[in-house]
Amino acid sequence: MDYSRRQVLGALGAGSVLVGGFAVSSGRQRxxxxxxxxxxxxxxxxxxxxxxxxxxxxxxxxxxxxxxxxxxxxxxxxxxxxxxxxxxxxxxxxxxxxxxxxxNSLVVAYNPETEGGRRVADAGSDGWYRSLSDGSVTLGRTDPDLDPLGYRTLFMLDLATNHYGTDSDLRTVVPQRSRTYPETRLVSQFETGSIDAAVTYRNMAVERGYEYLDLPPEIDLSDPRYTDRYATTSYELPSGKTVRGGVIxxxxxxxxxxxxxxxxxxxxxxxxxxxxxxxxxxxxxxxxxxxxxxxxxx
The missing domain is CATH 3.40.190.10 (Periplasmic binding protein-like II)
Structure with missing residues (x-):
């Protein structure tokens, strides 16, 4: 496998070799x-x-x-x-x-221990977006430049604007009132009380036992029947690559x-x-x- 000169020199300087992109002891077998x-x-x-x-x-x-x-x-x-x-x-x-x-599918997870989380729960799958867009709920999401969950959140909000027929563009309004976290730390923010709700993958809510609202298949990016609809939204990554909505x-x-x-x-x-x-x-x-x-x- 090829490594950059900096990687090789750094590993050797530490008395190590590179294994899988990580420096490990030269005495350790692979x-x-x-x-x-x-x-x-x-x-x-x-x-x-x-x-x-x-x-x-x-x-x-x-x-x-x-x-x-x-x-x-x-x-x-x-x-x-x-x-x-x-x-x-x-x-x-x-x-x-x-x-x-x-x-996978996108869901809206919520914290039932906070007032904002209870508002999301009470609004249900038909009205969750109202509390997220009026500033009454602290929403967590991930960075669209770093992971698909981040740009899929924007896809979902774009699709939700049309699906629910909202007066405002949810893709524009909701992110202004949200907080961005690394994907590996997103749902753990419930434990600290930092956020009331989060747009996340279903598996992330399930594995941690968090309460969540299922979203309609028209917007949750899970159903091949809506492939053409999903593809109407897109996001441009910092590299210049444009990613389009689609089944996860x-x-x-x-x-x-x-x-x-x-x-x-x-x-x-x-x-x-x-x-x-x-x-x-x-x-x-x-x-x-x-x-x-x-x-x-x-």
């Missing part, structure tokens, strides 16, 4: 598998996948757009890359192959052909832990694209 993953996958990987595989895992999680950029810029070199939007495997990454393995698709690729990596990858994309942790797995998943090595399809 018997583990590294995964750089979407923040929404973190809990499922740490507490689900880890128990289902026979080799040590090293999991690092960030927003998917940041994950893709870290690999594209050669700042990280993991064995497996797993993101919350397959579009990121078109740009900035361009792997020879990848596998779609799970879907988690995808992964492996960058090493060691048998241990192939074994972990297979469990990662087919394991029962995915549904246990709140993800949806369509009947035609996992779905492979392009030139998949035999080791990953046997």
């Amino acid at each position: 018997n583990d598998v590294s995964i750089l993953a979407a923040g929404s996958l973190n809990d499922a990987l740490e507490n689900g996948l880890r128990a289902d595989v026979a080799v040590p895992l090293r999991v690092e999680a960030h927003g998917s757009a940041r994950v893709a950029r870290l690999v594209a810029d050669e700042q990280k070199d993991p064995d497996i890359v797993s993101v919350a939007d397959a579009a990121l495997f078109d740009s900035p990454l361009d792997p020879a192959w990848f596998c779609e393995f799970a879907t 698709r988690y995808a992964a690729t492996a960058r090493d052909r060691r048998q241990s990596v192939a074994d972990v990858f297979e469990t990662h994309v087919t394991g029962d832990y995915l549904t246990d942790f709140g993800f949806a797995v369509p009947n035609d998943y996992p779905r492979y694209t392009d030139n998949v090595p035999d080791a990953f399809t046997d």
Whole structure:
């Protein structure tokens, strides 16, 4: 694998070698598998996948757009890359192959211990947007420049404006009254009382046991019947790439052909832990694209 000169010199200066993009002791043999993953996958990987595989895992999680950029810029070199939007495997990454393995939906999670959270609950799935747009509720969301959840939140608000026929543009109004957090820390803000509600993935609310409102399928980015409607909204990333609305698709690729990596990858994309942790797995998943090595399809 190729590393930048700075990475090599930094690792050697610390008496280490680079393994999966991380500096580790030069006396340690490579018997583990590294995964750089979407923040929404973190809990499922740490507490689900880890128990289902026979080799040590090293999991690092960030927003998917940041994950893709870290690999594209050669700042990280993991064995497996797993993101919350397959579009990121078109740009900035361009792997020879990848596998779609799970879907999700957007929900509005709320804190029943706060006044603002109770307002969201009382408004229900038909009126949640009113309390978010009038300034009475503190909303948490993620940065659209760093992860798909952030730009999917904007997609949902755009679609909701038309779906509910609101007088104001929710995509413009709601973010002005929200707070932005890293994906891995978003729902934990309920525990500190920092936010009343959050737009998040269903699995993130389920795995932490938070109350949430389901959104109509016309706007929750989960239903293939509304693919054309979802595609009417878009967002331009700092790289200049434009991402369009669509059904949520988690995808992964492996960058090493060691048998241990192939074994972990297979469990990662087919394991029962995915549904246990709140993800949806369509009947035609996992779905492979392009030139998949035999080791990953046997």
